[in-house]
Amino acid sequence: MQLYSTNNPNYKVDLKTAVLKSLAPDKGLYMPSKIDRLSDEFFKNLKNYSLSEIGFHVCANLFQDSIGAYDLWKIVNNALTFPAPVVKINDKISTLELFHGPSLAFKDFGARFMAQLMSHYNKDENKKLTILVATSGDTGGAVASGFYKTEGVEVIILYPKGKVSDIQEKQLTTLGENIYACEIEGTFDDCQALVKTAFLDDDLNDKYRLSSANSINIARLIPQSFYYFEAIKQVDNTKENIIAIPSGNFGNLTAGLLAKEMGLSIEKFIAATNENHIVPDYLSTGEYNPKPSIATISNAMDVGNPSNFVRMMELYNKDHKAVTKDISGYWTTDKHVLETIKRVYENNDYVLDPHGAIGFLACEEYIQNISKDKNYIFLETAHPCKFLDTVESVIDHKIDLPQRVKELLNKKKEATQLNKAFPSFKEYMLSR
């Protein structure tokens, strides 16, 4: 498999380089040079495939001979250890639940798959790989559990003291084994600055093989395409498919476009956002104007300059007309989101989280102008208990915590306390 940099189509690397480096030296994102259609045989058998089998076929198609069948099956099967069911909300709209993984959000798919690929590519090295990651909460949890007990890799997570939720902190600090947490007296930006400085430090690079678990790594995007096939496999295959995607950095939507490029039948994607509606604006005007982000209750989508927009443009050669043929935009406000969580709980006995609620609303709006019967599916990107206070305040009811969360809350936190100055972090790194 070959990948090119979005800043220079002539700069090409293999899959291993793209996975271990995340970003091209010119700061471009990596994109596959060739995305072939999957075979008719694959689509004929789709209904009978497990999620792991889907993942295997999609990767074999994209990676070509980069990874042998035996190793590829191991990677995919180790990464995909939880289901992605389609659940009916009402007679028209269903949701694809992506929150059954360890950190209760879809980011588990990407983090686990990236961990498996990195471990695969590091297996012939005699030095283990040390992943440094700064987190404001969510990504850290997915990365920590994704890399947990992964051979040849350790993870050091830096998080800002007092600025992550209880559940998030437990996800970062209770795993043990190859996962280490540093609680930094400072902000998320301070944590990120420490990580950046560490990558440039000679002494640390002598001692460690350092890498990052960057959100724009192609290894996080690829597995997100698997669950679009998984969704379509579960619905009526005589109808057209409309999929609404609550979006922030647009990784999920881009993964959906990859699935379509590989031949999956999706008539329309709805790019659904909160008040950070840069992409819906682009879709309606043709102009892309990044802005500072606005804080909302669907905070994982508070992004003012989505990192995967450039990948979306690559897939369409920046042809706005072609983009709008496949993608519609939708956006809404916090007030509307809260009303919707309440309404869907009362009418349909389903608890939406603030992100999924935006996907549901996007489907409802789209249906209004269409008379034909179609499959309307939105991605439920996180479990509602991750936004406990917001959700419980409107449904006036306690949410059941999943068993794995209850167990987590009883575990003991272990973290190294550090101040935000680089020398103290460096000393920790050199003495451990």
Ligand SMILES: *Cc1c(COP(=O)(O)O)cnc(C)c1O
């Ligand atoms: C990360 C995240 C999103 C946004 O996904 P993108 O792929 O960045 O568009 C939406 N919802 C939740 C719960 C998330 O954690």
